[in-house]
Amino acid sequence: MRWPNGARLAVSVVVNFEEGAEQQVGDGDPQSERMGEVMSVVAPGTRDMGQEQIFAYGLRAGLWRMLDALDRHALPATFLMCGRAVARAPALAAEVARRGHEAAAHGWLWRPHADYASAAEEAHDLDRCIETIAAATGARPRGFFCRGSESAWTRGLLAERGFGWVSNAFDDDLPYRDPDHPALLVLPYALDSNDMKFFHPNGFVRAAEMVEYVGDALDVLLAEAEAGRPRLLNIGYHLRICGRPGRFPAFDRVLARLAALGDRVWVARRGEIAEAWAAATR
Template sequence: MTTELFAYHPISDRPALHWPEGKRVAFYVGLNIEHFLDDRPSTSIWPSQLVPDALNYGWRDYGARVGIWRTIDILDRHGVRASALLNSMVTDANPQIVAAGVERNWAWLAHGATNSTLHTGLELEAERTRLTEIVDTIESATGTRPRGWMGPGLTETANTPRLLAELGLSYLLDWTNDDQPYRLTVPGMLSVPYSVELNDLILFQRGLTGPDFLQMVQDQYQVLRDDAANGGRVMALALHPFVIGQPFRAKYLDLALEYLVAQPDIWITTSDDIAEHFQRTAG
């Protein structure tokens, strides 16, 4: 990819962005619901080329078996709808998770086929075929056609945004370079903020603790709220059930959401609604 996908518009030079009801910060939970293969390297707690890799596969699989359900309970307790970043292979491997999300009216985003394979190295027609399969599979399983995309490992090809637009999608999360949505050079496509910083997988693998996580969530909100005196901001909280779903971490997600939903200047929403509002109201 080159920066031909978007122009440089510093946040200091933009018209003020306004969220519904005068809220300052639009907040969403990006809930990664992922599929992993047991015979390929992927996200790991300890580097390994073993096949089968019981240590790393088991660590990841905890999310689908246990962690997601603990996370769902916490989201439900605070009335937070997830923006579900869904690998399409989950629809066959873990249909109970998809059913739980449909029941809760989650926003569904396409997140590739499996997180064991990055979305790279595809020729144009092969990528068109793969993206069509991914999007159609998710629509069939959820009853909702995805409007957003985040690639496995935040990966794209140079053709991905245009091909997604052809399929009716309208925004990407892969470019984590802003606190506001912005328009891409592909007609009708936006970049919506996502976070590789306020992201459980990154933070806890750096050795941070649950109390550290809670403090960072609070700090992130407070600074964005103050910045939003000059225009609304987006706060994304990126979660992976095999990480945040561990008992000793989940309690701090509970406390973080308890704090956020009590704030008067926050719009608790989804990435779909952020994109739709920006498309409709921003110049």
């Protein structure tokens, strides 16, 4: 199988648009998100204004730096959008779509869907996420990925709502059909080639470390692709993480490498990757 431009390696650049959808006591949530630049030391149940500001940086400053880099390198991305984040900044979500990027659903809040106590509760939040993204961007999201894990009901709810792909899977280098919901294509994601590792003690410290890591992944998968095996590489970013100046080169330099590879790779939105795979494997 070859991707639409003739390459055997597809690359998906993912940017998470979730700032404002993390749990914060200041937003009426029972607790504030603990993981940021540092682990929060504010007592549970107490408003953590510092953590709010760490997240807010993503939409206030990081988004523009990253959108401009995507323009400069002429590459498309998929933005995983949380509903509450879009509701708070619909003009920014609209700008993402205006610049040609795909908007996918990332849940109403930045939380695991495995935490939902019932299918009805999850469906309610999923519907308002879909509606909010569609109203802001002009397009109903066709793909989904949530923090952590799906619930036992998630994929059934997505299939009922006409979704085409899901990405809560870390088990392959290629897409595959969900056997219980054949209309859904599983488009595996990756957490190793992901800038969340800047927030992990065993992860990246300097931008060059992520650039080198992604470069190694590209080298391995390019060699496999050129030996005739189709492959998919996922690279994940966050506005509040690689939108910061000291980590931004981990975004910009990776985009430059992808652009320089030309038709040896196919850099595409996740929806396009899902559609190409589905068409080739009917």
